[in-house]
Amino acid sequence: MVRLEQVSLRYGDGPFVLRNLSFSLDPGSFHYVTGASGAGKTSLLRLITLAQRPSAGRVAVLGRDSASLNRHARAETRRRIGMVFQEFRLLDHQSVLDNVMLPMKLIGHTGPQVEHHVRELLSWVGLGDALEALPPTLSGGQQQRVAIARAVISRPNLLLADEPTGNVDDRIAARLLYLFEELNRLGTTVLIATHNEHLIEQFKHPVIRLGEAPGRRAPAPAPPAADRPEGRREA
Amino acid sequence: MLFARPDIPLDQDASVRFMPWLIAFMVFLATLALTSLLVVESLVERWDRGLRAELTVQIPPPDGAAPPDVLQGLRQQRLDKVLNVLAATPGVLEAQELSQEAVGQLVEPWLGSNRAEVQAFLPNLLAVRIDPAETLDLPALQLALDRAVGGTQVDDHKRWLGALIRLARSVELGALVVLGLVAMAGAATVIFVTGASLAIHHPVIELLHLMGAEDRYIARQFQDHALRFSLRGGILGFAAAVGVIAIFAYLGEQVESAVIPRIELGMFDWAIVASVLLATCLLAMVTARCTVTRTLGTLQ
Numbered sequence: 001m002v003r004l005e006q007v008s009l010r011y012g013d014g015p016f017v018l019r020n021l022s023f024s025l026d027p028g029s030f031h032y033v034t035g036a037s038g039a040g041k042t043s044l045l046r047l048i049t050l051a052q053r054p055s056a057g058r059v060a061v062l063g064r065d066s067a068s069l070n071r072h073a074r075a076e077t078r079r080r081i082g083m084v085f086q087e088f089r090l091l092d093h094q095s096v097l098d099n100v101m102l103p104m105k106l107i108g109h110t111g112p113q114v115e116h117h118v119r120e121l122l123s124w125v126g127l128g129d130a131l132e133a134l135p136p137t138l139s140g141g142q143q144q145r146v147a148i149a150r151a152v153i154s155r156p157n158l159l160l161a162d163e164p165t166g167n168v169d170d171r172i173a174a175r176l177l178y179l180f181e182e183l184n185r186l187g188t189t190v191l192i193a194t195h196n197e198h199l200i201e202q203f204k205h206p207v208i209r210l211g212e213a214p215g216r217r218a219p220a221p222a223p224p225a226a227d228r229p230e231g232r233r234e235a
Numbered sequence: 236m237l238f239a240r241p242d243i244p245l246d247q248d249a250s251v252r253f254m255p256w257l258i259a260f261m262v263f264l265a266t267l268a269l270t271s272l273l274v275v276e277s278l279v280e281r282w283d284r285g286l287r288a289e290l291t292v293q294i295p296p297p298d299g300a301a302p303p304d305v306l307q308g309l310r311q312q313r314l315d316k317v318l319n320v321l322a323a324t325p326g327v328l329e330a331q332e333l334s335q336e337a338v339g340q341l342v343e344p345w346l347g348s349n350r351a352e353v354q355a356f357l358p359n360l361l362a363v364r365i366d367p368a369e370t371l372d373l374p375a376l377q378l379a380l381d382r383a384v385g386g387t388q389v390d391d392h393k394r395w396l397g398a399l400i401r402l403a404r405s406v407e408l409g410a411l412v413v414l415g416l417v418a419m420a421g422a423a424t425v426i427f428v429t430g431a432s433l434a435i436h437h438p439v440i441e442l443l444h445l446m447g448a449e450d451r452y453i454a455r456q457f458q459d460h461a462l463r464f465s466l467r468g469g470i471l472g473f474a475a476a477v478g479v480i481a482i483f484a485y486l487g488e489q490v491e492s493a494v495i496p497r498i499e500l501g502m503f504d505w506a507i508v509a510s511v512l513l514a515t516c517l518l519a520m521v522t523a524r525c526t527v528t529r530t531l532g533t534l535q
Contacts, residue, residue: 051441071449071450071532075444075448075449078447079446079447089442091242091439091442092244093244094242106443106447106452
């Protein structure tokens, strides 16, 4: 599903954000990626969403080498990835309903049936009475739930989430994790970037830990055996 | 789709708020330029048709003083001679004498309305209809008529009408240049505004790309936006231009003159004029789409 081989990343002439990172995620797996702030979690997700090219190494997503993708193939691959951004990145001029409908529009699925499905999902995440609201009128937690609903609505093959529970209380966080696990059971590969150790403890899944030394973002030592996914990642 | 809320909030840009007004002004100019081109073209066509199909033959009055009835007889003899020559000339379909009354009216602006005094000096005029398909040998006809009645002149109107036609063609060329300049200015404005919008909405465009939007999906949003503002401005400018044309047409009808062209547009002409609106929308859409596609193509 996702494979990184000896991947390094630096922005311009700056220090390395990631160095010699290698791991792979099997289809249908569920992983956390964790590390301190600045460890390169967001950069790693950008590499996997094909928003960033590695400075060295090879990134393959959904079975396709990122270096060989043309614009059309890259767009096609991205439509199979759901992404929850740390800063939500909602369309402020569009209603909650329209924001969540957007991925369906991009894959060419619209109509009353799809809209019904979107309404159902928004009700499930507790936003059933805010369908026509504009994102700037919502709280941070509500916006985060809109962002999550938008990422999962199209049942992507791969779901990437950058601190998806950073702005919600524990009850909502647990509910969202259940949603991610439910999607995972339906076949979606999930990778969540978080530094919420409590969440990692509560919902047990393999963890990829990124190193923290500034300028030397190398993978951290291997995680405890309980957290380590069987022999396919070096983190 | 056209009136659905777009993913990119292009309508909120300050830089595009003036676009409908600018487009309105350009469509106004283009419509007037195209209408004047059509009117002048129809005028030239009329003149040209006249040139090819008509001649005027001028028979000078007989010399010397004589009683009116004698003069009248002489005039008739000269007229008959000329008519005989014309009848024997291949390509001449018909020759009709203008009445002295009509000739008097033609020279009235210069010689006054007292026709009795000037009657003796007025030439006989013949309107000659010729077959446009035949090639008439004008120098030979002139020679034959001069032999029949000395001083008779053939006027094919080319001398003064030709200058008018050249002037009209210049006006047409000017109208075409105006149309071209308006189209270029319109396209340049759309390119500038689209480029500014691309920069302003870069974060949203990047988000759409990250979600898997193809360049053509994003380009279509700009294209639809260009259609909306060009349609709004185009209708406004076109309506204003039609109003001005109607006023000119009305004023033209109040003036009895063969020289001032009348604004008479047929259905086909109106269809051509209305195509300015269509062409403006198409130009704006295509320009916006090409600008976006080209710019996005340079991004990673």
